[in-house]
Amino acid sequence: MIDVHFTPTPNGHKVSIMLEETGLPHRLISYDMLAGEHLRPEFRAVNPNGRLPAIVDHDPIGGGPPLPVFESGAILLYLSEKTGGAFMPVDPRRRSQAQQWLMWQMASFGPMQGQAHHFVRYAPEGQAYPVTRYMNETRRMLAVLDRRLAEAEFLAEEYSIADMATWPWARAIRAIELDMADWPNIKRWFDVIEARPAVARGTGVKNPPNLSSIRPQLTPEAWSNLFGENMLKSSGVESLSRSDGMI
Numbered sequence: 722m723i724d725v726h727f728t729p730t731p732n733g734h735k736v737s738i739m740l741e742e743t744g745l746p747h748r749l750i751s752y753d754m755l756a757g758e759h760l761r762p763e764f765r766a767v768n769p770n771g772r773l774p775a776i777v778d779h780d781p782i783g784g785g786p787p788l789p790v791f792e793s794g795a796i797l798l799y800l801s802e803k804t805g806g807a808f809m810p811v812d813p814r815r816r817s818q819a820q821q822w823l824m825w826q827m828a829s830f831g832p833m834q835g836q837a838h839h840f841v842r843y844a845p846e847g848q849a850y851p852v853t854r855y856m857n858e859t860r861r862m863l864a865v866l867d868r869r870l871a872e873a874e875f876l877a878e879e880y881s882i883a884d885m886a887t888w889p890w891a892r893a894i895r896a897i898e899l900d901m902a903d904w905p906n907i908k909r910w911f912d913v914i915e916a917r918p919a920v921a922r923g924t925g926v927k928n929p930p931n932l933s934s935i936r937p938q939l940t941p942e943a944w945s946n947l948f949g950e951n952m953l954k955s956s957g958v959e960s961l962s963r964s965d966g967m968i
């Protein structure tokens with residue numbers, strides 16, 4: 722049995738999609754991030770970085786005690802290995818492509834777009850520089866993705882964990898008011914993946930409405946749990962950099 726410490730965000734959906742695709746037995750343990758449930762000290766034993774998703778495999782590869790795994794990309798690789806290489810191409814060239822696009826998603830497409838979401842949707846309004854910087858970087862990477870999908874049906878030519886990692890972040894662009902119709906190759910790929918029953922099941926858990934709106938209204942407590950003092954203190958940061966109105 723695999724415990725999935727989960728919240729229905731793009732990073733969480735990568736893992737729930739992979740679990741549905743592979744059929745591995747699992748149970749979702751849902752966290753309310755607005756309430757700061759991920760900040761509890763006991764969750765640090767599962768993920769030292771304190772972020773979601775994370776899993777605990779009670780029947781780990783190689784045996785031994787339950788194995789916690791954090792970082793969504795590492796979780797996808799682990800689940801693939803656990804299922805004898807599911808959704809990782811066997812062909813070495815394609816396999817390398819899957820690894821490259823997985824790393825691209827983890828290091829660039831997710832984090833940079835995540836900053837766009839932060840400054841467009843959550844930060845105090847009127848900060849033109851970071852909004853421009855991260856929206857432009859998101860658009861640049863959408864162009865990169867669109868070009869790749871013009872030459873290949875899937876990122877590694879066959880459906881793989883690289884697509885599972887990237888698809889939920891392509892889906893997320895609507896929340897920063899980008900329209901996928903502007904990238905027709907992404908749209909074609911997106912629709913094919915969306916039609917997979919496992920993807921529908923894996924994304925069936927919806928975000929609470931207060932996080933789905935373009936500009937979610939957060940209470941001061943929820944803000945602190947997500948971005949401010951409560952979040953920093955839970956990681957042991959006592960001396961805070963302050964910016965008026967932001968912490």
Ligand SMILES: N[C@@H](CCC(=O)N[C@@H](CS)C(=O)NCC(=O)O)C(=O)O
Pocket residue numbers: 728730731732733754759771772773774791792793794946947952
């Ligand atoms: N690189 C990490 C990112 C994880 C991450 O940032 N998760 C968000 C939710 S999608 C989170 O836990 N946020 C809570 C916080 O920042 O305190 C991964 O891919 O697993």
